[in-house]
Amino acid sequence: MGLDSYIQLFFSGITIGSIYAMVALGFLIIYSSTGIINLAQGEFVMLGGLIAVTCHHTLHFPMPLTFLVTVLLVTVIGTLFEITCIHPLKNPSVLGLIMITIAASILMRGIAMFIWGKEEHGIPTFSGDKSVSVIGASVPPQVFWILGVIFTVLIILFLISKYTLIGKAMRATAADRTAAHLVGINVRKIVLLSFAVSAGLGGVAGVVLTPMTLMSFDRGTPLALKGFCATVVGGLGNPAGTVIAGLLLGLIESFVTGLVSSHYKDVIALFILIIVLFVKPSGLFSKSEEAKLKKF
Amino acid sequence: MLVIKNLEAYYDRIQALKGITIHISKGEVVSLIGANGAGKTTTLHAISGLLKHIEGEILLDGRSIKNTAPEKIVGMGIAQSPEGRHVFAPLDVLDNLRLGAYIRSDRQETARDIEWIFELFPRLAERRNNLAGTLSGGEQQMLAFGRALMSRPKILLLDEPSTGLAPLIIKEIYSVIEQIKRDGKTILLVEQNAKLALKVSDRAYVLETGKVVLSGTSSELVQSQDIQRAYLGSSVDGFLGK
Numbered sequence: 001m002g003l004d005s006y007i008q009l010f011f012s013g014i015t016i017g018s019i020y021a022m023v024a025l026g027f028l029i030i031y032s033s034t035g036i037i038n039l040a041q042g043e044f045v046m047l048g049g050l051i052a053v054t055c056h057h058t059l060h061f062p063m064p065l066t067f068l069v070t071v072l073l074v075t076v077i078g079t080l081f082e083i084t085c086i087h088p089l090k091n092p093s094v095l096g097l098i099m100i101t102i103a104a105s106i107l108m109r110g111i112a113m114f115i116w117g118k119e120e121h122g123i124p125t126f127s128g129d130k131s132v133s134v135i136g137a138s139v140p141p142q143v144f145w146i147l148g149v150i151f152t153v154l155i156i157l158f159l160i161s162k163y164t165l166i167g168k169a170m171r172a173t174a175a176d177r178t179a180a181h182l183v184g185i186n187v188r189k190i191v192l193l194s195f196a197v198s199a200g201l202g203g204v205a206g207v208v209l210t211p212m213t214l215m216s217f218d219r220g221t222p223l224a225l226k227g228f229c230a231t232v233v234g235g236l237g238n239p240a241g242t243v244i245a246g247l248l249l250g251l252i253e254s255f256v257t258g259l260v261s262s263h264y265k266d267v268i269a270l271f272i273l274i275i276v277l278f279v280k281p282s283g284l285f286s287k288s289e290e291a292k293l294k295k296f
Numbered sequence: 297m298l299v300i301k302n303l304e305a306y307y308d309r310i311q312a313l314k315g316i317t318i319h320i321s322k323g324e325v326v327s328l329i330g331a332n333g334a335g336k337t338t339t340l341h342a343i344s345g346l347l348k349h350i351e352g353e354i355l356l357d358g359r360s361i362k363n364t365a366p367e368k369i370v371g372m373g374i375a376q377s378p379e380g381r382h383v384f385a386p387l388d389v390l391d392n393l394r395l396g397a398y399i400r401s402d403r404q405e406t407a408r409d410i411e412w413i414f415e416l417f418p419r420l421a422e423r424r425n426n427l428a429g430t431l432s433g434g435e436q437q438m439l440a441f442g443r444a445l446m447s448r449p450k451i452l453l454l455d456e457p458s459t460g461l462a463p464l465i466i467k468e469i470y471s472v473i474e475q476i477k478r479d480g481k482t483i484l485l486v487e488q489n490a491k492l493a494l495k496v497s498d499r500a501y502v503l504e505t506g507k508v509v510l511s512g513t514s515s516e517l518v519q520s521q522d523i524q525r526a527y528l529g530s531s532v533d534g535f536l537g538k
């Protein structure tokens with residue numbers, strides 16, 4: 001195999017890895033502010049893709065508008081999900097909450113199948129199909145859109161969380177809910193915001209991914225699984241670690257598929273998860289003292 | 297200023313407060329003393345709006361603040377430095393203080409207040425860019441205290457600011473309490489260490505298993521036989537004998 005094949009595998013790995021990273025970060029954001037593992041996280045990606053399909057093909061929106069409207073809608077769906085399904089529960093158990101998110105994920109899938117059917121849908125790539133040559137390997141231009149958009153979003157998110165008051169309030173609430181209440185942070189608002197942001201991340205991932213891989217109602221769940229693995233491998237508490245874990249997962253998956261066999265594609269993530277749980281249960285990028293305090 | 301009447305608090309079915317009546321006037325330092333599990337923290341949590349199930353009345357300047365959201369209570373002028381400090385560990389000292397002023401919108405004044413906190417606690421100034429989680433216990437206590445002051449509260453609730461700290465640090469923290477007391481701040485101080493609390497406060501209430509069993513001016517209580525026997529004896533040996 002030549003260098004160009006490796007480069008191709010690298011690009012496809014990092015591309016799908018960046019999608020996993022978005023899903024994983026979505027898990028992490030909700031988990032940090034509420035302690036909930038939201039297993040409906042993958043459905044936000046699916047909805048992002050399919051809503052974009054409708055925006056583009058049925059409503060004939062240009063791509064930038066499609067992008068904005070879709071992300072906005074998915075964000076609203078995420079927020080409504082919290083308001084209608086999570087918030088009304090009084091003193092919910094962790095298990096109860098997980099069941100709710102599973103139910104919500106099944107429901108979202110069902111509604112999506114009802115609206116968009118079982119077939120796959122696509123939208124055009126953002127800038128044509130003419131491959132770009134990178135050191136001999138030909139890379140579809142959508143790859144650069146996916147990476148560019150996702151990394152821009154990640155950087156914006158990082159800057160907000162680091163330097164704005166609301167970002168600090170989100171981190172503070174994740175760190176210590178009681179103290180957040182005591183300094184006057186509206187914790188309820190932060191929880192809503194974290195559902196909104198997580199859903200929005202999924203929506204972004206869905207729109208940029210769909211031109212490459214098409215989208216159908218049942219695509220969310222496997223993505224949630226991979227994203228979840230990345231979140232746990234990343235240590236459930238460290239955004240940078242989570243993103244890196246997502247990227248690594250995509251890369252490993254791509255290289256194993258390309259060099260060994262594509263049969264293993266979907267078990268790799270679980271395999272890595274199991275190994276990490278055996279060797280370093282707190283995740284690769286987390287301090288073990290912190291991990292002791294966690295519910296999972 | 298703050299009046300609490302027949303306050304009862306429940307954790308699920310367990311009743312932690314069984315009808316507590318206390319009041320604090322403007323400019324007063326009042327302490328709440330009592331053994332482990334007496335209900336001191338529960339009282340402060342009830343005032344701050346952290347408890348779901350409470351009965352009775354909590355009035356701030358005549359207005360009921362019962363069942364008000366915690367963030368609104370901070371906005372009304374009641375701030376708390378909680379037991380166990382609860383600093384925001386992954387954020388630095390400056391950000392912890394800024395978040396203390398979360399309900400305020402006056403940026404310049406906030407910056408000035410942060411400098412004021414650094415004057416009160418020079419150790420914090422040295423560590424302003426360190427993560428709160430890396431501070432020593434004493435520094436974290438100072439930070440929790442400073443963070444509570446940052447909202448410019450009318451009433452400051454302090455829950456066990458001395459617990460687990462070295463005598464020198466305790467002295468430092470209590471001298472700040474003295475100082476803000478002189479500035480006229482109203483304080484409700486919770487302590488297990490009765491002697492320390494009585495020294496700084498004007499009046500005190502003694503709590504036992506969810507009830508007020510004794511109250512009076514601090515100088516009366518210091519003289520009281522019951523207090524001597526039940527609280528001061530052990531704390532003198534334990535903390536301040538040295």
Ligand SMILES: Nc1ncnc2c1ncn2[C@@H]1O[C@H](COP(=O)(O)OP(=O)(O)OP(=O)(O)O)[C@@H](O)[C@H]1O
Pocket residue numbers: 307310312330331332333334335336337338339379488
């Ligand atoms: N979260 C909780 N759930 C159930 N019971 C609680 C809870 N917090 C406190 N209690 C109970 O309520 C009672 C009063 O507790 P509280 O923490 O108010 O006491 P305290 O006077 O602050 O004690 P300490 O000096 O140890 O801080 C105790 O019997 C305690 O076991």
Ligand SMILES: [Mg+2]
Pocket residue numbers: 336337338379455
């Ligand atoms: Mg207590």
